[in-house]
Amino acid sequence: MPVNVEDHRLRAKRRLPRFVFDYVEGGADDESCLRRNRADMERVTLTPTCLRDVSAVDSSAGLFGRRWRAPIAIAPTGFNGLVRPDGDLLAARAAAAVQVPFSLSTASNTRMERLGRETDGERWFQLYVMTDRSIAEQMIERARQAGFTTLILTVDVPTGGNRERDRRNGFRLPFRPSLATILDLCRRPAWLAGLARSGPPRFVNLSPTEDHEQSAELQAALLSRALDRRLSWDDVAWLRARWDGPIIIKGLLHPEDAVRAVHAGVNGIIVSNHGGRQLDAAPSTISALPAMVAAIAGRLPVLVDSGFRRGSDVVKAVALGACGVLLGRPVLYGLAAGGEAGVRAVLETIIAEIETTMTLIGAASIAEIGPQHLLSHPSVFHRTPPS
Numbered sequence: 001m002p003v004n005v006e007d008h009r010l011r012a013k014r015r016l017p018r019f020v021f022d023y024v025e026g027g028a029d030d031e032s033c034l035r036r037n038r039a040d041m042e043r044v045t046l047t048p049t050c051l052r053d054v055s056a057v058d059s060s061a062g063l064f065g066r067r068w069r070a071p072i073a074i075a076p077t078g079f080n081g082l083v084r085p086d087g088d089l090l091a092a093r094a095a096a097a098v099q100v101p102f103s104l105s106t107a108s109n110t111r112m113e114r115l116g117r118e119t120d121g122e123r124w125f126q127l128y129v130m131t132d133r134s135i136a137e138q139m140i141e142r143a144r145q146a147g148f149t150t151l152i153l154t155v156d157v158p159t160g161g162n163r164e165r166d167r168r169n170g171f172r173l174p175f176r177p178s179l180a181t182i183l184d185l186c187r188r189p190a191w192l193a194g195l196a197r198s199g200p201p202r203f204v205n206l207s208p209t210e211d212h213e214q215s216a217e218l219q220a221a222l223l224s225r226a227l228d229r230r231l232s233w234d235d236v237a238w239l240r241a242r243w244d245g246p247i248i249i250k251g252l253l254h255p256e257d258a259v260r261a262v263h264a265g266v267n268g269i270i271v272s273n274h275g276g277r278q279l280d281a282a283p284s285t286i287s288a289l290p291a292m293v294a295a296i297a298g299r300l301p302v303l304v305d306s307g308f309r310r311g312s313d314v315v316k317a318v319a320l321g322a323c324g325v326l327l328g329r330p331v332l333y334g335l336a337a338g339g340e341a342g343v344r345a346v347l348e349t350i351i352a353e354i355e356t357t358m359t360l361i362g363a364a365s366i367a368e369i370g371p372q373h374l375l376s377h378p379s380v381f382h383r384t385p386p387s
Ligand SMILES: Cc1cc2nc3c(=O)[nH]c(=O)nc-3n(C[C@H](O)[C@H](O)[C@H](O)COP(=O)(O)O)c2cc1C
Pocket: 023, 024, 025, 075, 076, 077, 078, 079, 105, 106, 107, 126, 154, 250, 272, 273, 274, 275, 276, 277, 305, 306, 307, 308, 326, 327, 328, 329, 330
């Protein structure tokens, strides 16, 4: 029985064809950012405060007027249908059962209307803006009608990261598998049977209606993340005029951008390096977080992702000033390993670990986690905000 995220990862590795596991697991270039996310996380230590009453520990957290079981949410990940048929739906149901938000990617394989009909939890929609702005505009309108509460604008993809694992595996649209990939597929009958039942996953949310087929070029452009490179801070006003709910900007690492986000009128930011999949030279998010929190200076909620694998990692981010953490790959490991139950198990495991960590550091609520638990702060962390 899997007892932690790593156990789910190993199960996912056994179940998925190599090209799918590599797509999920891989980072850009030499994958140094991917490793840095974990290495810096391990350098942060939590110093316990003792003899506090921790007989009842409450990990619930609030954001935008709502409360969640814990300060975690499911990150938007594209192509969940490749990990498991109806992957978006299964993950969204698990999030609803555990009472944490689920984010649906622009590059998802389940139509947002179906998600709205068949799940009842909190749903956020992640927007990629492609050169044809009308695609974003129709998606925003549909997201509103399908009951999505929050819009995430991802801004760290002016071009696709250099994922060399995908290039080696021939993973692009149209898919041209290598001989090694075809042989590997033959050894994954359970995954193949799922694909045979559901058909190849498509980027169904690009189209305004179910029967409207998007061009193969547009689908390929989304897979390789050929997005609108002209997108700038001025465009946030265009988005603001179309969405009256919360808007969160995802993919910021620079404190100057944090200040710009405050002035752009958004409602939150996600400090993210896209799980090490974009700029390989980028800093780890846990090391970038203190300067981002200092730059925001309490004016907006700061969320973070990339490399969070344990409940104690989430507590570290909260101690550094984040109000929540998004989980990408851990959710996909659970989805591959056990579908909806697998995602639920991953989320429950992380929440249990958060509660154990809180008990051990002497924090009975999320509000009681703070800088007092961070006595030894690694020197790579910079707190100085821009002048
Ligand atoms: C397979 C995969 C697909 C992703 N697709 C998207 C996407 O479509 N949109 C987006 O904003 N971020 C995407 N991300 C980034 C995640 O939202 C998140 O930033 C990242 O996974 C966090 O790091 P972690 O996987 O270490 O938790 C993707 C990440 C992975 C692993």
